[in-house]
Amino acid sequence: MDMQSIQTFLSTTATELAIKILAAIAFWIVGRWLIGWVITIMQAAMNRNRVDPTLTKYLGSIIAITLNVALVLGIMGFFGIQTTSFAALLAGAGLAIGAAWSGLLGNFAAGAFMLVLRPFKVGDFVSIGGVVGTVHELGLFGTVIVTPDNVNTIIGNGKIFADTIQNFSVLPVRRVERVAQLAIGVDPLDAIDRLKAAVAMIPNVSSEMPPEINLLDIKLEGPQISVRPYTHTDNYWQVYFDTNEAIVRVCKEAGWPAPSALHQFKQVS
Incomplete structure (x- = not known):
């Protein structure tokens, strides 16, 4: 050649x-x-x-x-x-x-199971893998959620599927739980009536499920009133803060004293 x-x-x-x-x-x-x-x-x-x-x-x-x-x-x-x-x-x-990469394959398998079982969907407000937020995307290996303080968070699907899943968007309303600590001498029954009227006026409080205002406990500082209105998940924090303000406003308008702990105890000889 x-x-x-x-x-x-x-x-x-x-x-x-x-x-x-x-x-x-x-x-x-x-x-x-x-x-x-x-x-x-x-x-x-x-x-x-x-x-x-x-x-x-x-x-x-x-x-x-x-x-x-x-x-x-x-x-x-x-x-x-x-x-x-x-x-x-x-x-x-x-x-x-x-x-x-068994962990990645485990995340993939968990994602497939979640797709079938559908414990949550995009847009739901959930608590998964120890993180609370709104579901943004369900990926092959991890789920993306946005936390209430606007942080993009990725959680492995395996951790989600192996842990407790709380979906706050499935049911129509969610309960807000607050406690009003009253001073000694304040009539708890009168306080319950006043708080019921004030909480019922808060915007976005559910009318189908009325607020639960009850005598929760009697402490040394005075009686405790549980204040529990119901609202949709989207309005949870608005009702939460408005409930706090309603408790303070009722106490101020009624002229009740601030509760204080007892610091003196009788000595037993």
Whole structure:
């Protein structure tokens, strides 16, 4: 083989390789665009049919990963790489990765179970994994919630599924619990009547479930009155603070003294 033949072979091979590389890049760009288009169309169709947003995002993530893997395998096949051997290698690598990343796979499995059982959905106000906030997104491996102080927090699905889940948005109303500590000598029955009237005037307090105003306990400082209005979760903190203000206002208008602890005790000889 002379030098001319070698140069011809190299130029032909380099040209074919360059064409394949350019074609692979084009396939990747077009394939990624098509995948994004498919995901967008699918999510739009699910939104039109009022499918749960949590389910929409979760299925979108799964389909996107599956289509991207298929795209990579297709490009490898275009280069003449045996994808069956690659699939076997991928399966073996998957076992090794699964052993090393068992926590991630556990989060994935927990996310799948939560998607089926649906203990909460996007927009619900919950307490999960020891964190309280509004569910923003249910991902493949973790759930994103926004806490009341506006902090974006990601919790592993495995921790959520293994812990207690409290969903404050399922029931129509939620109870606010406050305690009014009165001074010695204040008539608790009169206080109950005054507090009932004041709390009933607070905006967004439920009328279907009237506030519960009861004599909770009798302490050395004086009687304690439990003040428990009901309201929707969205109005919880507004009613919470308004209830505190109502207690202070009632005590001030009635002229009751401030409670104080007893500091002197009779010595027993």
